Amino acid sequence: MASDERSANGVNTPGAEHRDSTGDKARQSRRKFLQSASAIMSTPFLPASNASAAASTPEQLPNPPSTRSVTLHVNGEQHALLLEPRVTLLDALREHLGLLGTKKACDRGQCGACTVLANGRRINSCLTLAVMHDGDELITIEGIGTPEHLHPMQAAFIAYDGFQCGYCTPGQICSAIAMLYEAQRGDASAVTADARAANAVLNDDEIRERMSGNLCRCGAYPNIVKAIASVAGKKSGERS
Ligand code: FES
Numbered sequence: 252m253a254s255d256e257r258s259a260n261g262v263n264t265p266g267a268e269h270r271d272s273t274g275d276k277a278r279q280s281r282r283k284f285l286q287s288a289s290a291i292m293s294t295p296f297l298p299a300s301n302a303s304a305a306a307s308t309p310e311q312l313p314n315p316p317s318t319r320s321v322t323l324h325v326n327g328e329q330h331a332l333l334l335e336p337r338v339t340l341l342d343a344l345r346e347h348l349g350l351l352g353t354k355k356a357c358d359r360g361q362c363g364a365c366t367v368l369a370n371g372r373r374i375n376s377c378l379t380l381a382v383m384h385d386g387d388e389l390i391t392i393e394g395i396g397t398p399e400h401l402h403p404m405q406a407a408f409i410a411y412d413g414f415q416c417g418y419c420t421p422g423q424i425c426s427a428i429a430m431l432y433e434a435q436r437g438d439a440s441a442v443t444a445d446a447r448a449a450n451a452v453l454n455d456d457e458i459r460e461r462m463s464g465n466l467c468r469c470g471a472y473p474n475i476v477k478a479i480a481s482v483a484g485k486k487s488g489e490r491s
């Protein structure tokens with residue numbers, strides 16, 4: 252037996268004492284670790300939001316959003332509203348004025364279902380705030396026509412079967428009406444052959460390009476194009 256080993260009678264050799272002191276340190280650090288862990292475990296759990304709230308003094312809490320007075324002129328009627336600044340025009344129309352014809356689909360400017368006219372221009376109402384349209388003249392599908400007196404674009408969509416489920420149709424019709432005025436005004440599109448021409452010829456390619464911001468999940472595009480082309484043809488005839 253080596254001189255630094257524990258002897259058979261249990262007497263520690265100098266080497267064995269060294270290992271015992273190392274073991275004591277290990278036990279102590281293990282005990283400290285367990286004490287720290289139990290202290291952490293005994294701390295009441297607070298969700299992140301509550302924890303930050305607990306750390307905040309009342310002065311640091313955010314104020315509730317204040318409301319602003321907004322006057323919207325919608326379909327010829329004036330509406331005085333108190334709205335939070337974060338309310339989109341789409342939500343103001345649907346939730347505050349009950350005009351459910353304007354549809355919410357993507358709510359992020361990708362489908363055109365929420366298209367309305369603001370001062371004669373088509374916009375995605377989900378991408379703009381209601382407070383930005385204080386005093387603007389707004390037209391939604393409810394102001395385009397009535398069942399007894401359909402707008403020519405509405406009548407064309409029916410005549411050419413330009414819809415299936417109809418969810419995208421209010422946005423398609425508002426967009427198509429504004430698009431015809433844009434073309435009449437001489438606005439060029441990405442497929443316009445001569446951008447300097449006074450009036451673009453609204454062939455199928457032009458209509459498809461200019462209506463590309465309005466998606467139809469039912470795929471009614473061929474008939475939508477026919478419907479718009481029929482109205483554009485009438486307008487071309489009227490202009491010449
Ligand atoms: S709901 Fe506004 S663009 Fe889709």
Ligand code: FES
Binds near residue numbers: 413416419
């Ligand atoms: S008719 Fe159904 S989404 Fe266009």
